Amino acid sequence: MKIPEEKNFIKISQDFFETQEWKKRRIFSEIEAILYLILKKEIRISARRLGLVFGWSKAKVVIFIQKLIAKGYIKRRIEEKVNVLTIIKFLKKEKHSSNYKKNNNNEMEKKYIDSGAIP
Numbered sequence: 001m002k003i004p005e006e007k008n009f010i011k012i013s014q015d016f017f018e019t020q021e022w023k024k025r026r027i028f029s030e031i032e033a034i035l036y037l038i039l040k041k042e043i044r045i046s047a048r049r050l051g052l053v054f055g056w057s058k059a060k061v062v063i064f065i066q067k068l069i070a071k072g073y074i075k076r077r078i079e080e081k082v083n084v085l086t087i088i089k090f091l092k093k094e095k096h097s098s099n100y101k102k103n104n105n106n107e108m109e110k111k112y113i114d115s116g117a118i119p
Contacts, residue, residue, distance in 0.1 A: 027054070050083075065085065
């Protein structure tokens with residue numbers, strides 16, 4: 001799959017991902033799960049915890065991650081027995097790296113999961 005030219009991109013405000021509709025606890029479709037990973041860009045999370053976010057079993061998460069790796073959408077590395085997933089497709093090339101909530105990702109996810117909302 002070829003990454004689209006810039007003219008084919010749409011901009012989605014980060015505010016969209018703060019709405020009640022997005023945060024509502026639900027079972028994610030695969031495309032919602034991919035969008036979630038694109039939003040995070042890089043995320044350090046266990047398959048079990050990602051299953052809680054997506055409303056999936058751990059086994060389904062593992063199969064999904066393997067499928068995304070095989071398609072070249074993400075890369076995965078293991079740090080201290082935890083997956084670090086990095087999106088490598090679908091992101092517009094940036095001239096500078098954005099640190100959007102990078103340090104607080106795990107804290108945000110725990111807060112939302114514990115509260116019954118989706119991070």
